[in-house]
Amino acid sequence: MGDKYNMKNPSVKRILQEVKEMQSNPSDDFMSLPLEENIFEWQFAIRGPSDTEFEGGIYHGRIQLPSEYPFKPPSFMLLTPNGRFETQTKICLSISNHHPEHWQPSWSVRTALTALIAFMPTNPNGALGSLDYKKEERRVLAAKSREAAPKFGTAERQKLIDEIHEYMISKAPPVPQQSSEDASEQPPPAAIDAAAGEQAPETESPQDISTEIAEHEEQPLEQNDEVAAEEITEPEAPNVSRQVANSVPSASSSVHTVEPCQQQVMRVQKPADDRLFTWAAVGLTIAIMVLLLKKFMKANGHGAVFMDES
Amino acid sequence: MQNHDEIPVESESESTAFNVEYEAVDDWSNYKDSDVMQQQSAIFEQDAAKFPFVGDKEPLSSLEAEYKSGSPILLEKIKVLSEKYGAIRRTRGDGNCFFRSFMFSYLEHILESQDHAEVERVKANVEKCRKTLQDLGYADFTFEDFFSLFIEQLESVLQGNEDSISHDELVARSRDQCVSDYVVMFFRFVTSGEIKKRSEFFEPFILGLSNTTVEQFCKTSVEPMGEESDHVHITALCDALGVPIRVVYLDRSSCDKDGGVSVNHHDFVPTPADGATASTSETGPEPNPFIVLLYRPGHYDILYKK
Numbered sequence: 001m002g003d004k005y006n007m008k009n010p011s012v013k014r015i016l017q018e019v020k021e022m023q024s025n026p027s028d029d030f031m032s033l034p035l036e037e038n039i040f041e042w043q044f045a046i047r048g049p050s051d052t053e054f055e056g057g058i059y060h061g062r063i064q065l066p067s068e069y070p071f072k073p074p075s076f077m078l079l080t081p082n083g084r085f086e087t088q089t090k091i092c093l094s095i096s097n098h099h100p101e102h103w104q105p106s107w108s109v110r111t112a113l114t115a116l117i118a119f120m121p122t123n124p125n126g127a128l129g130s131l132d133y134k135k136e137e138r139r140v141l142a143a144k145s146r147e148a149a150p151k152f153g154t155a156e157r158q159k160l161i162d163e164i165h166e167y168m169i170s171k172a173p174p175v176p177q178q179s180s181e182d183a184s185e186q187p188p189p190a191a192i193d194a195a196a197g198e199q200a201p202e203t204e205s206p207q208d209i210s211t212e213i214a215e216h217e218e219q220p221l222e223q224n225d226e227v228a229a230e231e232i233t234e235p236e237a238p239n240v241s242r243q244v245a246n247s248v249p250s251a252s253s254s255v256h257t258v259e260p261c262q263q264q265v266m267r268v269q270k271p272a273d274d275r276l277f278t279w280a281a282v283g284l285t286i287a288i289m290v291l292l293l294k295k296f297m298k299a300n301g302h303g304a305v306f307m308d309e310s
Numbered sequence: 311m312q313n314h315d316e317i318p319v320e321s322e323s324e325s326t327a328f329n330v331e332y333e334a335v336d337d338w339s340n341y342k343d344s345d346v347m348q349q350q351s352a353i354f355e356q357d358a359a360k361f362p363f364v365g366d367k368e369p370l371s372s373l374e375a376e377y378k379s380g381s382p383i384l385l386e387k388i389k390v391l392s393e394k395y396g397a398i399r400r401t402r403g404d405g406n407c408f409f410r411s412f413m414f415s416y417l418e419h420i421l422e423s424q425d426h427a428e429v430e431r432v433k434a435n436v437e438k439c440r441k442t443l444q445d446l447g448y449a450d451f452t453f454e455d456f457f458s459l460f461i462e463q464l465e466s467v468l469q470g471n472e473d474s475i476s477h478d479e480l481v482a483r484s485r486d487q488c489v490s491d492y493v494v495m496f497f498r499f500v501t502s503g504e505i506k507k508r509s510e511f512f513e514p515f516i517l518g519l520s521n522t523t524v525e526q527f528c529k530t531s532v533e534p535m536g537e538e539s540d541h542v543h544i545t546a547l548c549d550a551l552g553v554p555i556r557v558v559y560l561d562r563s564s565c566d567k568d569g570g571v572s573v574n575h576h577d578f579v580p581t582p583a584d585g586a587t588a589s590t591s592e593t594g595p596e597p598n599p600f601i602v603l604l605y606r607p608g609h610y611d612i613l614y615k616k
Contacts (some may be wrong), residue, residue: 010455010459010488010492011473011486012453013455014451017451017454017455018451020451021449021451037371070452071491071535078397103534104493104533104534105452105533105535106448106452106453106499106533107452108451108452110448110449266448
């Protein structure tokens with residue numbers, strides 16, 4: 001491989017050394033190799049860190065080394081959907097090139113891949129190219145990631161991707177079976193979502209929401225209803241409507257993924273469902289009354305109280 | 311200079327697959343942080359490319375011309391300087407100026423003095439630094455290129471070998487990014503290793519300078535290229551390689567001595583490995599470092615004695 005490159009170019013020399021080092025000290029956690037036609041272009045796969053929702057997942061991606069490597073950092077891009085990083089988008093890690101001031105030549109592709117694995121279970125905090133999927137969705141993606149390597153690029157690159165995939169499959173233990181305990185972690189945020197989503201019943205089937213909410217006490221639900229109702233009374237505020245819109249798909253998707261465990265819960269808690277509808281009706285009534293009250297106050301010139309806020 | 315012009319072009323063609331062309335942006339809502347950073351670094355590179363890494367030797371009068379309409383204290387000080395120093399060689403203000411000045415000054419000294427003993431002594435110290443980095447857990451391949459490139463330069467300035475280089479070639483190499491940046495990085499590794507090895511000694515200085523841990527300081531202020539140097543870096547490099555460095559300060563502080571103006575300098579003198587005292591400018595016999603750097607707040611250049 002070395003003969004094809006200008007060995008006078010110090011970055012080529014360095015990269016070839018890294019390839020050699022990578023091959024002589026293989027890791028079970030990741031595998032990475034450059035394309036034969038261009039050693040500045042690498043393919044990699046990392047194993048989802050164990051004891052996280054990524055366990056068992058095999059995540060492929062590409063690395064691009066700049067011509068100034070190792071003075072400038074490599075760029076990373078994932079190709080396998082994973083629920084933590086967007087695919088086909090440069091990843092924002094402090095070790096990657098979105099913070100070039102932090103990169104240092106003593107780091108390597110190996111260091112960066114280790115960091116990438118460590119970053120998987122961290123909170124994205126809105127970082128560029130990050131996703132904040134729910135654990136269940138990430139687990140589904142982890143299981144799916146093993147089925148086949150992603151299709152990407154030229155035939156030569158695809159061959160490398162497939163090779164890496166095979167190697168990783170042989171090293172990575174399968175996705176652990178999801179326990180019911182994990183499923184019960186989910187409902188609290190979903191309940192709030194559902195409560196907000198309920199205010200837009202035309203886009204949401206009440207059956208799905210009710211199964212989620214049924215598991216919870218009525219007390220907080222009532223408060224949620226009131227809060228939601230009050231927010232709804234300010235139709236000018238665009239953030240409220242967006243919040244409701246956002247919460248609808250997330251509520252429905254989380255319900256969807258937890259479905260297997262849910263069937264049972266539904267049967268046991270049938271009576272609670274009826275009660276829930278009562279509460280929902282009460283909530284809606286309150287909402288309508290608040291709306292009417294606001295209209296009434298506006299008509300009487302007391303609107304200033306509300307107008308100040310909008 | 312030629313090299314600096316070539317490299318950005320090369321990198322553009324290689325990385326277009328990933329990069330958004332920032333020139334073509336007309337929709338600011340899609341203009342991401344990464345684009346801003348890319349543009350910023352492009353501006354920085356353009357700006358830096360106006361001046362070579364290492365300039366030509368200029369008479370000290372060029373420094374005077376620079377401050378013609380400036381502070382009278384500075385002019386006064388330059389006059390004092392010109393009694394001892396005859397010339398200046400400027401370096402690019404890219405945050406690596408201390409290391410770059412040190413590199414050129416040191417290699418030029420070896421080229422002119424042909425001091426084989428000094429080369430052997432420094433090589434032994436470089437080997438110690440290599441060991442230090444290994445002990446600190448650095449993977450060999452991450453630093454060995456930088457080490458071997460420095461040794462190569464060191465050997466090539468000694469005449470009589472087939473690889474020997476002229477003074478002109480030394481200047482050319484110091485302006486070639488592939489050589490120059492690698493040697494700068496070599497010094498950064500050496501400095502970082504020395505600081506980490508003697509972290510108890512450097513800790514209070516680092517705390518005073520940046521209020522961070524030794525580890526963090528090396529990570530953010532020593533090892534990344536373009537991070538400026540302070541007395542901590544100079545002390546560490548001077549100790550690690552065993553090379554004394556004189557830093558002459560040219561700033562507006564007036565240091566009246568019997569009514570006249572004097573120019574401060576500080577000699578960084580290597581301490582023996584177990585030495586507890588830092589470099590000093592007052593006690594002991596007057597050292598005579600062959601590396602003299604002119605410090606103006608934020609920048610180092612090379613000074614030449616008369």
